[in-house]
Amino acid sequence: MTRPRQTRKVTLRDVADRAGVATSTASLVFSGRGPVAQATADRVRAAAADLGYAGPDPLASSLRQGRSGTVAVIVEERLLDAFRDPFALTVLDGLAQELDSMGTSMLLMADHADSPDNSLAGHAIDAAIFPLCGRDESPLVDHLVARGIPLVGAGAPLRDEVIHVVIDEHGASASATHHLVDLGHTRLAHVTMPLGAPRPTHLVGRDDIAGTVYADARERALGFLDTAPQGSVVETERADVVQGEVAGRLLLDVAPQDRPTGVVAQSDLLAAGVVRAAESLGLRVPEDVSVTGFDGVDLPWLDARLTTVVQPGEAKGRLLGDLTRRALAGESPASTPFEVRLRVGDTTAPPPAG
Template sequence: MPPSRQTRTAPSPTVPPRTGQARKVTLRDVADRAAVSISTASLVFSGKGPVAPETAARVRDAAGELGYAGPDPLAASLRQGKARSVAVIVEDRLIHAFRDPFALAVLDGVAQELDAMGTSMLLVADHGDGRRGALESHAVDAAIFPLCGRSDSPLTDHLVARGLPIVGTGAPSHDSVVHVVVDERGASAQATRHLVDLGHTRLAHVAMPLTAEAQNSGTTRRVEISALDSAAYADARERAHGFLEVAASGSPLVEAHRADVTEGEKAGLLLLDAPPEQRPTGIVAQSDLLAAGVIRAAEALGLRVPEDLSVTGFDAVDLPWLDRELTTIVQPGEAKGRLLGDLTRRILSGEQPGDAAFPVTLRVGDTTAPPPTG
């Protein structure tokens, strides 16, 4: 039978008056106030069992009256042997990722999957110097490298030694890492072949940073093909190789020290501020932001896109301020992030998934056309 109205509203004698430092309210206090068992109160907070709506409401009312915020997540994690948290490791300062629409889309996709799992996301900056930062003091169940960083992250050995599952997107390079794999080389070659098929013979390439030294140099510069031999970033290296497989021998390569619009503009000026017979008629950029910068440089020099210069990008991010549709490689960032999260979920549930292919496609926009005649 349901308890009487008097039983439901009577204050619990188990919560002593506050003297000095307040005693922490416990689940037992809530159960006593609501006149239910501790197991019933626990089911209300966990949502894992059938509880009558009236009883659940009474438990929540009691919790509100006592100022009880819910079971201690630390105690729960200790009982379950799980931290309910995943480290999401982003290279360098987080501000750079937050300024990149593609990086934000990937992180949003990861966050959606982790949230569906009831797992929190611990953002960690990997500075490449071995500092573990938050990883040193926080318990996590797994680690995700959502953006293709250095192949040899110094954090990898630490994570492997802790026995943590690791999911990445081509980096870090380690047998213990499960990867979401993009055919970077093939995609870049496809974009380059599109320009060749249009009739372009003078092509150039704008690459993302190839090494950590280049990223820290603050300089966007021309580099030789031999620079690829020491490249630490697999995605930049493979995209450059894809370009070189299709473009004519001797096609120039510019390395931007950061993949943003400003550095893309600097790279564009390096390539385009030349006599007409010497400058490229087509430029393959390794990101949409770099491509947008190249277009800005072309316009500053009085060149029309695509009449005088064709430009391709990579990622297909939303750039409403560009006022044109880039010809680009479509790489849906949110879907990629969700796949990273799903692989993590499967590993934590006891599965042993292998690397997962992530297909990308060429989208032809209005920034490419046949080269100018004459």
């Protein structure tokens, strides 16, 4: 019986031999990671086309290097919510730029309260990044630590194994609050991001805040209360404009003597919602009520330049990527402080007289 003749797989060496170049030169043509004369590159590509060679096998390459070439990027809750948040997008953009420069792909995943701890078990990854603030604990961490995978975060999860980009959330929130106090405000209020499982926007007390599971929201709330102990605090269901407006109405649609003259919000989107609530109630910003935000994102549709705590999202994402690069290179990078600053806009002023 005649057996069918088996065709040997074309290799990079075959292409190099056909083009009359070294295998290393042919490799540079396909990787794009080194200078090769245009005529030589054209000759290599022509030889590859003649032989039907599609390029190096990425799986084989990753196995030789002991790497998958993929980093898991894990965001809190639904991806839809992250993509609606302009600050989250800038962080992810900066991170994507850094990972791209490393030749690393991004596996984007959502991490929510009921995520199974084995949701990454079937994925080959080199590192995992938690680029947005989230819960103190993640069910994924134990699994990732057991696999020896480097972990990088932006303040959460709170584990010794995670290398963090660190922001002084407490101090940043206190600086915004001090700004209003220095302007003469005595009736102050705070609008927080969710502190735990989402609930309808509602008033909370200090005792409700201390044991909550979102470190960034908790520390910003405590920074406010340590500066303005008598201030009111409203926890929102989501950190968006709609819930900011709900919170604003809850605080401002009251008798004038009970109304705060200054509101410190934990995000620019929440602050924009408070501004909208004030305007819908016939109040002027900042003449009747001052409002501050957090993040420093571009809100061209808001007819005001927010006074806000600026944390450059793209730079933060790039730093997360750089820490990941160093960890994968065998270094032991330490958690790194990330500077934020208060930017005074036109939504704050001294309180109204009387």
